[in-house]
Amino acid sequence: MRQSYTLPELFLLSALGLALLPPLAAVLYIFVRAAAGISLEFIFAMPAQRGITGGILPAILGTLWLLFGTSLVVLPLGVGAGVYLAEFAPRNRLKHLLEVALINLAGVPSVVFGLFGYSLFVLTLGFGSSLLSASLTLAAMTLPLVVTATREALHSVPGSFREASLALGATRWQTVSTVTLPCARSGILTGTLLAMSRAAGDTATILITGAAFFLPRLPTSFTSRFMALPYHLYISATQLPGMPAERIWATAGVLLFIVLIMQVSATLWRERERRLKKW
């Protein structure tokens, strides 16, 4: 069907253009400005002279380590909680309370997660400013995203699948582990990927729980401090007057690239699955 629009409707569409323009222009502008500062050395070398020369390898690897640590904690916990909410939780006040807690948890500002992580992991449990503290804090921050994604993915599996499995004599757990969870796999995966891209870009939490600006070595264990891209960008942009501009843009470009790669692959994967889905 061909669409034709009246004048006021065209006005509405221009609002949509206005909403899409700034972020798209921002992405484009950053990549263009970053191109001048990107080189093999910038990506694969250790930093030198407080980051003025050399590369940002430890920051890139630090961010990847952080994602690894975060997903190690948040995946089992978040998927488990999502499964419980979607498949097992009896419909009562407690479930209602859980769902309200989930919505509220998703709305807690990252800086408050930072305060929580600082007082619990860094100070009370004595993990110090470290990869461990930061990963745990980010896991707490991304937990509601993974839980929600899992729950929604399971909700979208048709009830008849469950009924068929139960009718064949499978237990509830067998039904979940062999029928519904495999059907919901791609939804859970994309949700987790989106949550991890959020973790990759978050600065306020790691600033409080253990990121360091200049560490010309790789973290040796989960109790080391670490460099990470977003924190590196923040310090380069605000606290180091001597930092060459193209290096800051390049850092922003690398961070944006990593985050967008995760977002785009999650989105493409989901669209692919949506097309393949037969139910």
Added chain:
Amino acid sequence: MPYQQKLVTVAGYTVLLLTAAIFLFVAAQAWPFFRDQVDLSFFTGDRWLPVSSPPSFQIRGFLVSSFMITSMAIVVGCPIGILSAVCLAELLPRQASILLRSVFEMTAGIPSVVWGFLGLTVIAPFVARVFNLNTGLTGFSAGLVLSVMILPTLVSLADEALRAVPREYAEASYALGATRWQTIWRVIVPAARGGIVAAVLLAMGRAIGETMTVLMVAGGRLTTPGSIFEPMRPITALIAAEVTNAARHSEQYHALFAAGLVLFSITLAVNAIAAAVIVGKKAEA
């Protein structure tokens, strides 16, 4: 009950536990500060002097800054966001809407520190030139950047609310001879009102809690701003800027957690209202 089922049950209750733990840990660190407070000067005073003797910890300036920047983001972002959602849900062909929804979702992934950097290097100088200010690092610039940042939240939730309106409503309206424009504004949008209000509230919660952008762009002045065209420091930026420098169990440390508790309570209130609207809607349907 198989042990796996017990495990997921435990995981489920972790969500509840974590929410409670966040509140308790922040509150426990804030308590020593509130215990020593005799009046409400923490909220009403303008003197944040952590290193003078005696030190003074009063957060009116930060609260006012948060309020100003959030209001600006909502006032600018809401009309654009809601109109965009109407386009996605009602005007565009299905395929185009699906594509643009993905684009919005992806722009939600642009990290706030990247927005902050753009605000610092592009928006602030621009604002300074246009409004002839000494510095562009003001609440206005931060609010402008935030209004863009809240759009994905706003658009996707409002879009969802609009699409949840039963198709029959629109069909009934068309059958009565209404145009598409009339149907959108007199039938669909009013029917989705609750969900749109929730979308605005959740976007507001995001704006209040946003940290890096306001830390980098708002300017960082510690006193109550007279107007949005002045440098200012919202409460999130205060915490991020000072907490790692405050000695553990110093008065400043506890005061920062007290500020964190206030921030947490505000976002909790905003989200609780949004949750009530959403859950209430679900119960109604």
